[in-house]
Amino acid sequence: MNYEVVIGLEVHVQLKTKTKSFCGCSTEFGSEPNSQVCPVCLGFPGSLPVLNRSFLDYAVKVALALNCKVQEYTKFDRKNYFYPDLPKDYQISQYDLPLSREGFLDIEIDGRHKRIGITRVHMEEDAGKLIHQQGVSLVDYNRTGMPLLEIVSEPEISSPLEAYEYLNNLKSIIKYLDVSDCDMEKGSLRCDANVSIRKIGEKALGTKAELKNMNSFKAVKDALSYEIERQAQVLDSGGKVVQETLLWDEKQMKTFSMRSKEGAKDYRYFPEPDLPPFIISADRIGEIKKNIPELPQEKKMRFMKEYGLSEVYAQILTCDKEDAGYAEECFKAFADKDKKPVANWLIGALSAIASSHNRGISEEKLSPENLIDLIVLVEKKQIISNLVGKSVLEEMVNTGKSAEAIIGEKNLAQISDSSFLENLADEVIKENARSVQDYKSGKANAIMFLVGQLMKKSKGKANPKLAQEILKRRLENV
Amino acid sequence: MKLNTLTAHELIEKLGRNEIISSGIVRSLEERIKEVDSKVRAYVRKGAQGCQVTSHKDGELKGVPITIKDNICTEGFNTECCSKILDGFKPPYDATVISKLKSAGAAVFSLKANMDEFAFGSSTENSFFGTACNPWCLECVPGGSSGGSAAAVAADEAIWALGSDTGGSIRQPASFCGVVGLKPTYGRVSRYGLIAFASSLDQIGPLTKDVRDAALLTNIISGHDVKDSTSVDMQVPDFTKSLEKDIKGLKIAIPKEYFVEGMDPEVKSTIEEAIEKLKTLGAEEKQVFLPNTRYAVPVYYIIATAEASSNLARFDGVQYGFRAESGKSGTEGSLIDMYKRSRGEGFGQEAKRRIILGTFVLSHGYYDAYYLRAQKVRTLIKRDFDEVFKDCDCIVTPTSPTPAFRIGEKLDDPLRMYLSDIYTISANLAGIPAISVPCGFTKKGLPVGLQILAKPFDEEMLFRVANAYEQATEWHKVKPKL
Numbered sequence: 005m006n007y008e009v010v011i012g013l014e015v016h017v018q019l020k021t022k023t024k025s026f027c028g029c030s031t032e033f034g035s036e037p038n039s040q041v042c043p044v045c046l047g048f049p050g051s052l053p054v055l056n057r058s059f060l061d062y063a064v065k066v067a068l069a070l071n072c073k074v075q076e077y078t079k080f081d082r083k084n085y086f087y088p089d090l091p092k093d094y095q096i097s098q099y100d101l102p103l104s105r106e107g108f109l110d111i112e113i114d115g116r117h118k119r120i121g122i123t124r125v126h127m128e129e130d131a132g133k134l135i136h137q138q139g140v141s142l143v144d145y146n147r148t149g150m151p152l153l154e155i156v157s158e159p160e161i162s163s164p165l166e167a168y169e170y171l172n173n174l175k176s177i178i179k180y181l182d183v184s185d186c187d188m189e190k191g192s193l194r195c196d197a198n199v200s201i202r203k204i205g206e207k208a209l210g211t212k213a214e215l216k217n218m219n220s221f222k223a224v225k226d227a228l229s230y231e232i233e234r235q236a237q238v239l240d241s242g243g244k245v246v247q248e249t250l251l252w253d254e255k256q257m258k259t260f261s262m263r264s265k266e267g268a269k270d271y272r273y274f275p276e277p278d279l280p281p282f283i284i285s286a287d288r289i290g291e292i293k294k295n296i297p298e299l300p301q302e303k304k305m306r307f308m309k310e311y312g313l314s315e316v317y318a319q320i321l322t323c324d325k326e327d328a329g330y331a332e333e334c335f336k337a338f339a340d341k342d343k344k345p346v347a348n349w350l351i352g353a354l355s356a357i358a359s360s361h362n363r364g365i366s367e368e369k370l371s372p373e374n375l376i377d378l379i380v381l382v383e384k385k386q387i388i389s390n391l392v393g394k395s396v397l398e399e400m401v402n403t404g405k406s407a408e409a410i411i412g413e414k415n416l417a418q419i420s421d422s423s424f425l426e427n428l429a430d431e432v433i434k435e436n437a438r439s440v441q442d443y444k445s446g447k448a449n450a451i452m453f454l455v456g457q458l459m460k461k462s463k464g465k466a467n468p469k470l471a472q473e474i475l476k477r478r479l480e481n482v
Numbered sequence: 483m484k485l486n487t488l489t490a491h492e493l494i495e496k497l498g499r500n501e502i503i504s505s506g507i508v509r510s511l512e513e514r515i516k517e518v519d520s521k522v523r524a525y526v527r528k529g530a531q532g533c534q535v536t537s538h539k540d541g542e543l544k545g546v547p548i549t550i551k552d553n554i555c556t557e558g559f560n561t562e563c564c565s566k567i568l569d570g571f572k573p574p575y576d577a578t579v580i581s582k583l584k585s586a587g588a589a590v591f592s593l594k595a596n597m598d599e600f601a602f603g604s605s606t607e608n609s610f611f612g613t614a615c616n617p618w619c620l621e622c623v624p625g626g627s628s629g630g631s632a633a634a635v636a637a638d639e640a641i642w643a644l645g646s647d648t649g650g651s652i653r654q655p656a657s658f659c660g661v662v663g664l665k666p667t668y669g670r671v672s673r674y675g676l677i678a679f680a681s682s683l684d685q686i687g688p689l690t691k692d693v694r695d696a697a698l699l700t701n702i703i704s705g706h707d708v709k710d711s712t713s714v715d716m717q718v719p720d721f722t723k724s725l726e727k728d729i730k731g732l733k734i735a736i737p738k739e740y741f742v743e744g745m746d747p748e749v750k751s752t753i754e755e756a757i758e759k760l761k762t763l764g765a766e767e768k769q770v771f772l773p774n775t776r777y778a779v780p781v782y783y784i785i786a787t788a789e790a791s792s793n794l795a796r797f798d799g800v801q802y803g804f805r806a807e808s809g810k811s812g813t814e815g816s817l818i819d820m821y822k823r824s825r826g827e828g829f830g831q832e833a834k835r836r837i838i839l840g841t842f843v844l845s846h847g848y849y850d851a852y853y854l855r856a857q858k859v860r861t862l863i864k865r866d867f868d869e870v871f872k873d874c875d876c877i878v879t880p881t882s883p884t885p886a887f888r889i890g891e892k893l894d895d896p897l898r899m900y901l902s903d904i905y906t907i908s909a910n911l912a913g914i915p916a917i918s919v920p921c922g923f924t925k926k927g928l929p930v931g932l933q934i935l936a937k938p939f940d941e942e943m944l945f946r947v948a949n950a951y952e953q954a955t956e957w958h959k960v961k962p963k964l
Contacts, residue, residue, distance in 0.1 A: 043575055047796050049568070049677040050555040050577060052710050082792050084844070086821055093795030141817075143800070272844035274853060277681035277789055279711050 007201040007239070009232055010209055011167050012159035013224075015174060016152050017184045018130060018192040019062045024149040025129045026053030026096065031151075033190055037135075037144035045149035047091030052278050055080075059127060059151040062183040063103055064284065064292045066153055067125045069177050069299055072107030074289055079281035080127075084272040088143055089132035097154075099273040101281075102126035109157075109177070110301060111169040115315065120170055121158030128152050147191075159198065159209070164228035171195060171221045172323070176300045180325045188220050195224055200245070201235050210235070211245040215259065217252045227252040231259055303328055311335050311343040320351055330366035337376040345383045349375065353394050374406050392464060425458070425471055429478045432457045443479060451475060486510040487638045487961070490546050490695045497544040504545025504589055507641065511547060515593075515639050518964045521620055524634035525593045526552060526611040527560055541587025543702070548583060549640035551631050552594040553601055554686065555675035556580055559592040563677050564609040565599045567797045567828030569804040577675020578710065579644060579686050579703045586702045595643055596630025599830045600794065601651055601679045603627050604902045607893055608832045615889070616658060617962040618928055622886040625655030631689045632659040637964055642690040642699060646676055648683045649782050650881075650906025653918035656689055657881035657931025660920045660960070662696045662948070663689045665906075667938045668913035669714035671700075672707030678793040680786035681712075683910040692958050693919065693949040697721035700941060716939065724945040730764030732947065735874035737772045740905060746884040752922040752930040753880045756951065760878065763950055770870045770877070774862045775908050779900055781863065782907040784843050784856035791840025794833065799824030835896065864912040871937040876947055879905050881918040881931035909935055917944040920957040929957075 024031055027044035043051040067074050081099035107122035130150035135142045155174065161167050175186040175193065186193040195218060200210035213231060218224045230252075235245050250259035275281075298306070300322045307318040307328075322328045331350050335343045350365060354375070358365045378400065382393035388411060399410050432454055433440055443450040451472065458471045485493065485507045496502045519525055550556055553563045555573035557580070562568035580590060598608035606614040606629025614629045616622040617637040624633040628645025632655035635643050645652040647665035656663025664687045671686045678684060688699035701722065706715040736757065741750065761767055798821050799805035806823035829837070843852035870877060882902055892899040909916040914935055921932035932951070936943040952958055 043573075046801065048573065048575075048802070049561075049563075049571070049796070050573065050675040051575075052674050052712075054709060054711050084792050084795060086795065086798060088798075088800050088817065091796060091801060093798055094792050270846045272792070272841065272846075272849075274788060274792070274844055274849070277712075278678075 006204050007232075007236055008204045008206070009162050009164075010159045010200050010202065010212075011161035011163075011228060012198045013157045013161065013167060013170060014196045014198070015155045015157075015171070016194040017066070017155065017178060017186060019059060019151040019153060019183050020185060020192075021056055021058040021062060021151050023056055023058075025056055025059050025127075025151040026149055029149065033192075035146055037142075037146060040146045041148070045091070046145055047093075053096060053276075055279060055282075056151065060103075060284070061292055062151070062181075063125070063127045063153055064289060065181050065183060065296060066155075066178060067104035067107065068289070068293055069181055069296055070104075070107040070109060070122050070125060070155070070174075072104035072122060072125050074104045074284060075101060076286070077101065077281060077283055078103050080276040080279045081273045082276050083128075085269070087131070088141070089134050089145075089148070091132070091145060091148060095129060095131065096276055096279070097128035097273075098126035109170060109173055111166060111173055112315075112319075113165055113169055118166065120160050120166070123156040123158050125153055125155050128154060164225040164232070167197065167228055168221055168225040171224060173300070175221075176323050176325075180297055180299055182325075195221075197224060197228055199228055199231050199235075201232060201239070210239075211247050213245065213247065213259075214249045215252055216249060216262065219254065223252060223254055226254075226257060227259060230257065234259070297325075300325075300328075307332075311347070312341075313343065313347055317347050317351060321347065324364050324366075326366040327364045330372065333372040334375055337372050338379065345379055346376070349379050349397075353397050357398055369404050370400055374400060377406060377408065422470065422474060425462075425466060425474050426478065428458050428461050428466070429471070429475045431461065432475070433478060440479065451479075454479075484510055484514075484638070486514045486641070488641070489691045490543070490642050491692075491698055493546050493641060494542070494544055497546070504547075507545075508547055508589060511591075511639060511641070514637070518617075518637055519639055521615060521964065522617055522624075522633050522637050522639065523612055523614045524596055524624075524630045524637060524639050525549075526562075526564060526596050526609070526630070528593060541585060543583070543587035545587060545589050547589040547591055547641055548699075549591050549593070549595050549631060549634050549643040550580070551628050551643070551645045552597050553646055553677045553679075554579065554644055555677065556590060556592070556594070560594065561677070562594075562610075562803075563600045564597050564611055565797075565829065565833065566610045567804045567825070568677075568802075569828075571803050573675070575675065577686075578672035578707045580675065582702055582705075588702075591640070594630075595628070595634055595640075595645075597645075598627035598629070598651075599833050600677070600790070601627035601646055601648055601684075602790070602832045602836055604650070604654055604899055605887070605889070605892070606630060606633075606655070607889065608830055610830060613889055616886045616928075617964055618660065619886065619926070621888055622928065623658065623889055625658035625882070625886060627651040627655075628663075628689060629655045629658075632656050632661055632663065635659070635661045635689050635691060636962060638961070642688060642695050644686055644699075644703070645689050646679075646684055646686050647906075647910065648679045648685075648786060649910050650903040652687045652689060653881050653906050653916060653931065653933060654903060656918040657920075657933075658886040658929065660923075660929030660931075660957070660962070661689055661691060662693055662917065662919050662952075662958070663687065663931075664696050664700060664917045664941070664944065665909060665915060666700060666704065666941060667714075667915040668910070669712055670718075670915070670939065670941070671703050672705070672710040672713045674707055674709040678789075680789040681793060682789060683782075683786055685910075693917075693945060693952045694722065694725055696917070697725060697945045697949075700945075714939070719942060721941060721945050724942040725949045727946045727950075728764065729760065729947050729950045732765045732875045733768050733873065734760055734765045734947070735768050735770040735870050735877040737770050737775065737870075737877060737879060739772055739775050740879045744883050744901065744904075745880065746924075748924045749880050749882070749884060749930050752924075753878075753932060756921040756932045757878060759954060760947070760951060763954055765947075768874055770874060772863075772866045772870065772877075772908070774859065774866050777859045778863060778908045778911060779904055781856045781859045782903070782911060783839065783900060784852050785860065785911070787836045787840030788844050788853050789840070791837045791844065794829075794837055797825065797828065799828070804828040832896070860911050863908055867908070867912045867914055867935075867937070875936070876943050877935040878947075879933045879935070881905060881933040885924050885926075885928035885930055905933060914938050915941045915944055917948050919948045919952055920960075921951070921955070922957055923960070 132148040200212035605623035631643035634640035636659035918931040
């Protein structure tokens with residue numbers, strides 16, 4: 005049977021303010037357990053929270069970038085539940101008057117555009133981390149009180165791939181704002197997914213399952229695909245989907261039930277009396293808005309318009325803010341109006357090298373000017389072939405030397421001396437009678453083999469275009 | 483004259499003239515404690531710590547000692563809210579009021595004052611360390627929850643003291659023990675380091691032998707604190723200046739509703755005499771109405787318990803204080819077991835009652851009917867006061883409907899116990915300042931307190947009226963015979 009998929013994502017993003025949400029403790033990652041704590045974030049009796057203004061500023065920035073309406077009047081609430089990683093046994097969060105609502109995020113898949121609604125973006129404090137060892141459980145409170153944003157999407161995502169794209173775009177936007185590392189492995193971005201299916205055409209939502217414990221965007225996609233398939237099988241066999249929380253097991257590529265969610269848990273929310281409600285002035289919002297940089301979507305449109313790139317290319321090059329900046333410098337350093345050769349080198353050869361180093365293209369020590377020099381030598385002056393160019397690029401990245409220096413040192417310049425090439429062509433023709441015969445009998449492809457032989461003899465330095473011309477000419481006379 | 487019987491301002495004067503030294507005051511207090519505290523039980527953990535003091539003699543207080551309620555954090559000294567669940571808790575920091583006192587030159591007593599567990603009570607009977615007694619009648623309660631602070635001051639076991647007031651916890655014991663007690667405006671004094679009972683109602687305030695001391699102490703502890711977002715950033719006047727003003731022509735409001743059923747006839751007549759006294763000093767009496775006051779007790783017991791249920795969640799046996807040994811181990815069941823046992827054994831009856839009440843009123847499906855409605859009525863109560871203060875300078879009421887009651891008398895009847903706060907609770911709900919001053923005695927010799935209330939941040943009015951009254955009477959000079 006065919007089903008329609010309904011997915012909603014709940015993303016938690018840890019903001020990289022210098023200090024925690026409500027105290028002066030450092031937010032640095034990876035420190036000695038319980039070294040970044042104080043009476044406030046440990047919830048010691050008598051301690052009181054004080055809002056970190058950068059937390060609010062960062063939060064407003066994200067809300068605006070996600071096209072949300074920032075509320076003028078907002079407040080914090082307490083979410084009450086007992087757990088050892090929560091020192092006060094309540095979490096300072098936002099309930100009925102969140103910082104912002106009604107935003108959206110655009111995604112595109114195979115040229116098809118879709119707008120996903122964002123229900124709300126609100127502020128809350130993070131909990132600590134439990135470490136379970138044999139027989140004992142330990143608590144690290146370094147993470148306690150770190151500033152978090154909860155970004156809740158509308159249930160408008162209709163496939164695992166859309167969810168994947170939503171997450172990619174969300175991460176891209178937040179990284180552009182420079183307010184979070186969005187690193188799922190370090191836990192600075194976490195994602196839970198709600199998923200249900202229903203018969204196509206049906207209005208009522210199916211029973212949903214909540215998926216947790218996905219450690220990468222790919223894991224989110226895989227877990228959703230698995231879960232959709234599972235629910236479809238349940239329904240196909242006449243069963244009913246149970247509302248429950250499922251944990252994704254990445255090794256087994258399966259979900260496991262954590263607990264059944266029979267009724268909503270009662271968190272007994274009420275307004276946090278230690279933090280008076282606050283008003284965010286329109287001026288302040290305006291000020292923050294002014295500091296929002298060009299976001300990936302706008303940059304992509306501009307790259308298409310200004311540099312004549314295809315949407316796919318522009319999308320790839322604008323995904324990361326630093327890489328986009330690097331690409332733009334390269335485009336500017338390239339004199340021709342048509343920037344496609346530059347885009348090809350960036351997305352092709354350079355990206356391949358950078359990703360083999362686990363880096364972005366902007367992180368390689370290669371100045372845009374040097375890269376453009378190389379591109380000019382290959383594409384315009386044809387001093388070296390594309391193939392040689394790639395190896396020169398690799399050496400440039402590794403050594404920091406210029407293209408010309410490497411070509412000079414290694415004597416890599418292409419040979420365009422026709423008398424020398426003619427001699428080589430004659431040799432090749434003599435030594436490869438069979439292929440010559442093939443060519444003569446109409447197998448046009450045989451010429452490529454002969455060019456290859458010539459290139460081999462020249463140790464790769466022959467100008468391949470010229471070599472082919474000369475070979476063709478000589479073959480006519482054979 | 484024994485130094486422990488003097489007021490702080492008298493001692494500061496003597497210290498200034500080098501007639502006495504600070505350690506002499508401490509010694510006289512130690513002797514007095516040794517002499518009478520086995521009867522009064524104003525202090526807790528006497529054996530454990532002795533009378534260490536931290537003093538900075540350079541400030542204006544010149545080393546005058548001060549006694550602190552057991553719910554205000556004192557660095558390195560046990561602060562346990564008179565609860566088993568905070569067993570052995572020594573805060574690694576001082577409350578803001580303590581830092582302020584230290585830099586003003588106070589000698590902070592390590593011995594802490596007895597109180598109802600977590601300030602839950604009106605009699606100090608709910609202390610894990612045992613009931614404190616009223617110095618005027620040892621069979622009676624000293625009031626609560628700052629009963630230890632009030633009794634210590636009344637019995638000359640303290641020069642002055644800090645208490646906390648969530649629904650009358652400074653004023654009612656001040657009234658029962660015949661001392662002065664002030665609850666400042668909400669936001670006037672930092673709550674940082676006060677172990678929270680109900681965050682939107684709690685305020686720290688002074689318990690003293692006279693109004694001048696109360697003004698002096700309020701001067702020191704008041705002011706904005708960056709560590710407390712609910713403390714208000716505004717200029718603090720010199721409250722001792724208010725003591726120079728008379729009360730001629732002031733309009734004093736008498737709320738009709740406060741003088742009806744349930745009120746002890748002796749208290750009634752004493753208060754009426756006090757009002758007459760104020761009139762002879764030149765004040766004008768005006769009858770007013772505070773119609774929503776009748777909802778104050780239920781509103782208070784919803785809001786205060788709701789906040790308390792959340793504030794006390796952190797006492798779970800994980801980080802500090804008392805932890806019961808878990809029966810099982812290595813399972814999630816063992817964690818829940820630890821929570822249940824630690825809280826079950828660590829909290830007293832009244833604390834449990836309030837946690838359960840507060841958890842209930844915040845629960846899904848009840849929140850709107852209880853908590854939300856209570857907040858709305860709270861606004862109405864505040865409006866009643868705003869209305870009165872439009873054309874009155876202050877309001878005068880009894881502090882408590884009865885004098886000190888007998889130990890055990892109301893312990894099994896929480897509702898009757900809760901009603902003893904009927905006149906004090908509204909000030910906390912409205913956030914306004916209020917003071918209690920001694921205004922006479924019953925035939926049995928139990929003190930009666932007069933409560934004066936003023937508009938927000940007008941403590942000056944309270945000191946002015948209270949001081950004028952005190953100067954015209956002798957009640958504050960009478961000492962209990964122990």
